[in-house]
Amino acid sequence: MDRLNAKTALITGGARGIGREICKLFAREGAYVIVTDIIDDEGEQLVEEIRQNQGRAEYQHLDTSDEKNVADVISPADSLTILVNNAGIAGPNKPTHEIDVQEWDNLMNVNVRGVFLCTKYAIPHMQKNKGGSIINLSSIYGIVGAPDLPAYHASKGAVRLMSKTDALIYAKQGIRVNSLHPGYIWTPLVEELGKASEEGVDAFRKNLDSKHPVGHVGKPEDIAYGALYLASDESAFVTGSELVIDGGYTAQ
Secondary structure (H helix, E strand, O other), X not given: OOOOOOOEEXXXXXXXXXXHHHHHHHHHOOOEEEEEEOOHHHHHHHHHXXXXXXXXXXXXXXXXXXXXXXXXXHOOOOXXXXXXXXXXXXXXXXXXXXXXXXXXXXXXXXXXXXXXXXXXXXXXXHHHOOOEEEEEEOOHHHOOOOOOOHHHHHHHHHHHHHHHHHHHHHHHXXXXXXXXXXXXXXXXXXXXXXXXXXXXXXXXXXXXXXXXXXXXXXXXXXXXXXXXXXXXXXXXXXXXXXXXXXXXXXXX
């Protein structure tokens, strides 16, 4: 229960889904957790849950696309050694030629600019603290393509290469940077896609299950345990890597 003992971790998009499970697991493993999101009620409720279970946590409102907000939240976090760039949106599900420029920019501002900004303001703390771990949530669609969500896929490819580049830049300073690549995980975001589909949520989920050789989509906890490994000292020799957790999806 102490794999992250005495470490401070900031998780973006921490109120729901994958981010929520990462926050809970990190707290159980001894980290001081800074939960950030734009969903304030759920974020504060999560912090209260963590505290009731003897964990240590605080909540901060954070729009990762807003540089001033990012600076105001991250700059005071002197002890920060773990950053999980989890916040992301799915964006428009239509062909590239039908996407409005504003729709494209809105998604890139969260999924790519947000990763850049949070990394930018976290790095000085990690330099001062002689090391750290940055975990960037990409996707299987940062590795392979699919005929949908073109802006989302482009953003996750960008996150994958950003991770490798930063891994090389900061390796000698003891700062590790890796990307996590989930397959389909049943989160509120994916469930919303199912509800919006013509087939309905149950058929949507059944179809997603069939895409994975293990026969089902993943749970947020599956990704949280991967993040825990990358955040812990157990992965001290791991940087610039892609941790794929996808039930065999990309092995096909």
